[in-house]
Amino acid sequence: MLLWVLLSVCCLVTAQQRSSSYSGEYGGGGGKRFSHSGNQLNGPITAFRIRVNRNYIVGLQAQYGTTWSDYKGGKLGDLEEVFLHPGEHIIQVSGKYSSYLRLLEFVTNKGRYLRFGKDYGTSFNAVPLYPNTVLRFFSGSSGSVIDAIGFHWDYPNSGCTHCN
Incomplete structure (x- = not known):
């Protein structure tokens, strides 16, 4: 009987499909920690605001x-706002960093490339671990600029309580 229970649990765990993954953290060790994990319950990422100055990614909002x-992040620099099209999701994020985040380039499932910041520093390329998953939320650290950033991936409507 115990063997049957163990085999059942083992098969159940094996059959469950995994979907969430994490890429990062890219950048330096300073700043105050942040996470948008609770925000994803409002739905998928539909737009973002990126503030940049001549050297760094200064701020972020989604x-x-x-x-x-x-x-x-900080208040100095130029603010850019981008809205995603209906059904459009971020499927890859590339960028560069040194002590701070310098460049972000988002790639969407609709073939758009959205680039912010300066092309200088150590390169990174963040992609989800599992097929058909997308960027669900950001985490990282910030002060007067974005010190570091990480990317959390899952299915588009995973955990969404208010999605249509």
Whole structure:
């Protein structure tokens, strides 16, 4: 009987499909920690705001469904705002960093490349571990700039309580 229970549990665990993964953390060790993990419950990423100066990614904010996350980072620099098309998701993020984040380039499932910042520093390329998963939320650390960033991947509507 015990053998049957163990085999059943083992098969159940093996049959469960994994979907979430993490890429990062890219950047330096300074700043105050942040995470948008709770924001993903409002829906998938539908837009983001990136603030850049001549050297760094200064700030970051993302819209999850129709709700904007808290802004993270500094106030100086040019603010750019990008909205994703319906059904469009981020499937890859490349960039560069030194002590701080310098460049972000988002690639979407619709073939768009959205690039912010300066092409200088150590390169990274973040992609999900599992097929058909997309960027669900950001985490990292920030002060007067974005010190470091990480990317969390899962199915587009995974954990979404308010999605249509």
